[in-house]
Amino acid sequence: MATRRRTGVSWSVMGGQKQRSCPDGHSRCPEHEPGVRRFGRGALRIAAWTLVSRVLGLVRDRFMVGLFGRGMEFGAFSLAWTVPNVFRRLLGEGALTAAFVPVLTRRIDSEGIEGARRSFAAIVGGLTALLLIIVGGLLCLLGLIPVEWFASNAGGDERYPQLLRSLLFILLPYLIPVSLMTLSAAAQNVTGRFALPAAAPALLNAVWIAGVVWAGTGEADADQRVILVGIVVLCGGFLQLLLQLPGLVQSGLLVCPRLALADPDLREIVRTMAPIVLGLSVVQLNVLATQFLAAFLVDPGAPGVLYLGNRLLEFPHALLGVALGTAVFPLLTLLGSRDDHVELARILRRTLANGLFLAIPAAAGLFVMAPWLAEVLFVTGRFSAEAGSETTVVTRIMCLGLPGLIAVQLLARAFYAMGDLRTPVRIAVVLLVVVQGINIGLAPVLGTAGLACSSAVGANANALLLFFLLRPRLGPAEGGALAGTLLRSVLATVPTAIVALALVTWLGGMFPVGTSLALRLPLVLVVPGAAGVVTFLVTARLLGATELAELRRARK
Template sequence: MNLLKTLAAISSMTMLSRITGLLRDSLFARAFGASDYTDAFNIAFRLPNLLRRLFGEGAFSQAFVPILAEYKSQKGDAATRTLIDHVANTLVWATLATSVVGIIGAPIVLYVIASGLEGPAFDAGVVMTRLMFPYILCMSFVVLAGAVLNTWREFKIPAFTPVLWNLSSIFFSLFMVKYFDVPIYSMAVAVMVGGVLQVGIQIPALKRIGMLPRLSINPFAGLSDPGVRRILKKMGPAVFAVSAAQISLLINTNIASRLGAGSVSVLQYADRLMEFPTGMLGVALGTVLLPSLSKANADGDPAEYSALLDWGLRLTFLLALPAAVGLATLAEPLIATLFNYGAFNARAVTAATAPLMAYAAGLLGIILVKILAPAFYARQDIRTPVKIAVGVLIATQLMNLVFVPVLGVAGLALSIGLGACINASFLFTGLRRRAIYVPHAGWLAFFLKVVVAVALMGAVAWFSQAQLDWAALRAHPLLRAGALFLIIGASAAVYFAVLLALGFRPRHFMRRAK
């Protein structure tokens, strides 16, 4: 398997997901702006989304994929299929029970995570929490299906799946809002419709590889399976390992809810733009690397293991550094071009620009964590990332005490970004000390060349965007979008031209997995 080609395919699907996601958010901003009701929606969605990331994309995937790869490599299809059946049964019934508890306890849950939300907005938040909590049931199946398909190196369907949620939200924001007495409720219904669509697209793909799970009406049917018990045992500490940023984000939501109406929303808009490079590079690379690293570990091939990490880290620095500088220098043009319509005014542009710039400061760390953490999980080492994550969680909240009084909402974003950088630093140090990762020759020259190219690119982007008043161009959206497109294109051209002049070639980053 050509890893670079596979990465490009996943990134293209992720780009489609992020583009439709930005369109979804742009239409949301146009319709609802940044208010206490948009805060209520974002807060209501945050908890089921947090649980999805913790128990689905996070702890579950990291515990499940290495063991699944081991079964596939060493125990054959029959044993692997039985494991998938038992894991699916346990996961679906557990998330169904969680959904029921969340629906019943929605007022308490909402108060705990956003005590600053009051009045009608709080009541709307309770309704939307109840509407969206079952989303985790859909996503648990989607994440399991994605893990199975990725292990079989079927990457495109899992990467495309989020597009369906975006399309559902776009459809509801354009055509269904008028049918709801409280218009924002339409977006909560869109989340659930999107979740059902995402489940539906997985089923044919799983049938093709003969691994569609068979569920049982007995919730405890799979708990006697040794493989399931191993996964559950590893999931416990893995929750802490992958949840540091998410728990910080939940705490930050509570803090932001006290910083004035619209604060949660502008933080969310900035977060969406930060997730664009994070998804295209960090998530895509982690998706490619985890099955390959798990296979290298199962095969007892430390040289291949280290080589895969070296390849992933070089690509990260090559692409994440210019993305971070691009987000920082073009923060205002990006926010204005994508969201400055309808109810989203110039004041909201200014409010959302600062947290986006703060996120950019930690973007490299956020992406590196998605590369370095799987290096431990693939070896079924959960304890090391757990210890680091707990320390980072504490450090992030200590930084909030310093940054929030000075920077407001931007301080929350800066704390998360710098916390991720600390996390990545400790993960990298752990890999080096244990000789799990041994850097290949040429890193210093590689890094210096990238820094030179990034500096020139950043200068072009900063100078170009400073020539225009982006909020004033609201009346000319096509002109504004065209100007932003030209600046991004020129900056990218400068970056890659400098790299070519310094000797970089695409073939240097080609790699095949064994």
Template sequence: MKLLRSSLVFSFFTLLSRLAGFARDALQASLFGAGPAVSAFVVAYRIPNYLRRIFAEGSFASAFVPVLSELRQKGDQKALQDFLDHIAGALLAAVVVVTGLGMLLSPLLARLFLILAGDHGAQTELVADMLRITFPYLTFISMTALAGSVLNSFRHFGLPAFAPVLHNLSVIFAMLVLARYFAVPEKALAFGVVIAGAAQMLLLWPAMRRLGVMPRFRFNRQHEGVKRVFKLMLPTIFSSSVAQINLLVGTIFAAALAVQAQSWLYYSDRLVEFPLGLFGVAIGTVILPHLSARFADTDHAGFAAAMNWGLRAVLLIAIPAAVGLASVAEPLTATLFGYGKFKAEDVQMTAISVQMMCLGIPAFMASKVLLPAFYARQDTRTPMRIAVHTVIANVVLTILIVTPLWKLGVPRAHAGIACATAMAGTLNAWWLYRNLRQQGLYIAGTDLHRFALKAMLAAVAMAIALHVLRPLVGDLMALHWSNRLLACLCLVAAGALVFTLCGLAFGIRARDLREPVSKADPATRVEQ
């Protein structure tokens, strides 16, 4: 299978989505800043967004794709269609119930996530109102994820990767058109999220019809395929969404700090999500069907070769991304968000949490490759146990780091939340790898270690170059937006050039990303 080509297709459309996302965030920062209403939206969006990881591309996809791949390998079209019909009906029933409960219990959820905020009744009421608006997004995006998983299993990666562009465009539309009709303009953000979910669903479902696998909603709790998926899915609720759970933990603790803290963490998370979504998710998405097919064919060498390829690809992106983003965090934040109501203090506070989160980028991206190694073998319990340990570690680290800063009144205490998230993510990746190694499923060889060392040396050279060049651009907040953009692009280009040249000098070559060779996979003949 052309893993590299599929990853590039996914990454290209994801790049379009991320660029649209930055346009959305820049507009949001300029129009609304980082005030209490934006923080309320962050809370109201993160709760259904976390549930999306369970019922959509996270837990559900991790359990659904291996079962679907197994049916495809058997070549029984009738059984495959029957499975799709019943899994669609079961998923729709589940998300409708959860959506209804979420809307009904929104005041309780708002109080729970603002439990450390003290007496902020108006803020709690605003979060509850926005939750009632955003929860239906869960139903739409879950149906979207079902369609996306089916298309990915048939090696059609482009359209599912493009769909999030509609999400960003829908929220932009809401800010520019709908916001003027609300007493609290930020409520338009919540309506934009719901519109975005519906738009993505309407884009992807017709594509399944063109493949001849359009599901018909049927509900039977005793259907064997549905039982298998939900049995596999339950343990993945934690393991597929460790980062999101940690963000929710951070959201609760941030409520005890400055009222803008949730907004600062949101914008920093958006910057860190760029390399994760552009490359980490892309590689993890395209490698899961491949690993599932290798396991179904009992091709152990092909399974290990695919893992090695995925980790090399991740390291080549994650290491320079982490170092480079940390080096230009403040210029990048000022260039993207530092306009209108987003003040210089907001830029500085966002930048420091970006730098802390960068510590975890290599681990976050490595987990996107390590987790599919378990899911492809339909082992969801092991990642669940590791995820529980990770969440506990995150809570403990957050308490240990943030509490002293909070009590001492340190103005940058929110950066401790980002640091704890990064450290917990690193532990998660290490535990996943150690378990694979103990089971004899994958052991990183000296070639991977040498490759990582070369990438780290090139990244150090890049960091030194950026440290020297950074003072030359001066205070970006004092510049026109076009000059900010030019200065920031020059820094990014210089860093990329130094990393590339040093990487070549240290021996990194294109052949290091040579794709794994394994047994023939009939599914690979259906590629985009």
């Protein structure tokens, strides 16, 4: 990063782009606004690619349930797929990113791109070694566990234990390429490049769809088909990693990994990761335990239903929470490293307000349209109408936790940026006990609906606890501004939900099940959704919502 002075303003070149800051380092100066706008543009790029990925993901899920139905094959695949993804969120997207971004940002700031290259090479080498140890250890442990231990207490086909273990053997190595891809994506985000990292999930979904189509064309049985899909998905993970190479070249960070355990940046990352890993491990243990309880307390196909509910929930979650959190974290980290907590609180409030302003209508829209989403997207082939109704119930319960999920993405990153790593850990430990208690109590009675309830309760409780512990640092004015945002969003959401419900009910009756999907999808889902968006924007404008202006500025 090159720096020079001109007219009292510091100019920085990072990732080929100029940034300005005040002479005194205070980032709220108007001269600093290009940096804020860059994060806004980054969030929009991430959101755009995330939208493409989520659409492809829904297509992929439709193909999967059409081929396998609500059976043990889809349930076993969903459960096996959860395991590497839990470790991915733990290492690749959570602790590693939170620890790595500040280190690389500081290295670029102090030594330029050459210093960053040396640091990045050591970090990549250390992560690769760690991943090989973890995956190798898990595979060895998996081979030692008796296959009978994988049997469901709720009954099911005797082939289920062996199928589940085979899928775990295939999908566990996915952790290696996806974690390295996430590290490469974080490095590109620091240098202001967001497109290729955000496009990686879309590539995986395209490969996955091709794999399902391929598996469905042969004469193989259901077990062989789902194993073939698992192999294709593993190959897609490595293609995701290869996609990042051009972005690393443009960033000047394409390096040959080196194993340098004494590297100071690597050691700092390990020290920083330790408490974050503890906190995230508790959160991810909740996710993994919920899926296993679904298989062993409900039935072997239940993890598939929870998976589909989560997939519908992830659509707005990724567009809002993940996109905003990923894009704003480097800026929060920079402000935290300068001890500029006043500006950090301002940026956080703006981002949190915008996220929650959109989260409430998104949750309401998902709640209203869940029956038609499940019916149009998933009720096909071997996936019955009864399974679609079960998916609707799960989705509606889960979407009640959407505002909490989006808020947690931002609030947890604010704690990390300010160097407070313990608070999210303590909250996660408390919620582990609460959520799993709800699971054990409700799963035998309510089935998948009880497990979905625990997810919603946990998400909102996490957000509330983080917010109230962070509020003293935000200041009372910031808290009051958020309350106003929530009120305006709720008032604008009421007519939005009414319009969407009326249209989807009317059009759903005019184009019932059996109508061509090419006709039914845009008319029954897209038209009511678009009408709901327009209604929300018009109502919010009439209410004088300042958040609309904030969102427009983020596009510039």
